[in-house]
Amino acid sequence: MEKTILIIEDDENISKALDVRLQARGYKVVTAFDAIQGMQKATGTLPDVILLDITMPGGNGLTLAERLKASTHTQAIPIIFLTASQQSDLRQKAMALGAAAYFEKPYDFDYLLAALRAAIEHPHVHLAI
């Protein structure tokens, strides 16, 4: 069965590139460009995994992750964070929120793909990458 990945990322270029590469590997991809749209699409599509940017307009990714984890509809969906920030405390905050994995941009796509597969197959495993 086709797995769905929701990409919540405000940079349209990164979102488009991820969309193309993940679709080429057989995933269904849904995109959202800010936190509000991200919440709506997460609730509406119930994806298998969420790729979530941290610095975005309309509320940051950490706040959105808190809301997703607080909702009974979305709390079981694994979240993988993507960020251009190098602040070490963000990684700690993300992992404390129950992130499945955390990647700094520019990420290694093969590792990201491995983390996405692991999150889909074992939604409760957390990888500190």
Added chain:
Amino acid sequence: MTRALAADSQLKVLLIDDDEDDALITQDLLQQASAHQFEFEWAPTYAVALERIQAREHHIGLLDYHLGTRTGLDLLHEAKAKDIHLPMIMLTGQGNESLVIEALESGVIDYIPKRKISSENLERAIRHCLEKVKLQSEVSLWQNQLEISNQELREKNEEIQRFYHLVAHELKTPLTAAGEFVHILLEGIAGSLNPKQVEYLNLIHGCCSHLHRNIYDLYEITKLETGKLSVHVAEDSLPDLIHDVIQYLTPKANTQEICIQTALAPDLPTVLLDTQRIRQVLLNLIENALKFSQKGGEILISACEDSLCPGRVRISVQDTGIGIPKKQLKRIFERLYQVQEDPTASSPGLGLGLFICRELIKLHEGTLSVTSTLGKGSTFSFTLRSA
């Protein structure tokens, strides 16, 4: 606050003494003093003294120890509690040393035994007292100024950190997208490529990686300079980390036909390290070794207990590269320094890598050092604490 004294004004002196005869003698002595003109006021009781001190009209107080049922020290404490700091000289008939010490600890600036009182030493004590107060006030002013400057520097540091964070974010985001689209083309998702197109795309990918490294180093430097770079050490296995780094760099080494070998002591203890940071140091040292080695060269990574420093493990990265001129060796860990035989030759990088490595090793309470022979190669070594 003490009352400031204008150059041409009279010194206002408050004499706090419950003995009228003593008060009259002190007044006489002050009037005989030649260097200053004194305006004199007598406070015969504790209550009057407290009221007059609170008026903050005097430059200095002459304080007797006995004030009826209270003492001069009680008065000092009460004034201090009300944030009134009139400079005081204690006049005492007591020969009790501990009383003098207590008075000085309570804020009395000087003391004169009543039996030694004279016009000269009274005037001298007042002059010293006022000079001391003036100096204390200047010190306090400079301390405040220093505190303000420190606060401004702290805020500036925060501002610089925020700015570099923003710059790093704004540079990394488009760079990530550029790298991704290069991969999309290389993966053939957008159609098949000829070998030249593949070669050029790989060159673009290399440029993106290089640019990312530079951005990362600049950000690390700002963290270092603003005191924000820290390490979180934990027990870890060094061989696993070394093999992980070598595995990552092997494709690059293969391209350059450089062989990376290891010589790790079999009984190597676990060490205390921040895995990400030591991985960063190893990557930097081995990448430097690759950068300055020629085709067919060798790189040896060794680790063993430090024979000179028990409780520490020494990790070395040895290459057979171009080596470093002797005169440049001591400068190699300086910020922005780059080894160059020919000043017009370009060497990739910002010259920040080794400086960052040294600082990271320092944060691990270790040292990073280098030995080198020109034309034969270099060895970079660092130490880490055993667990």
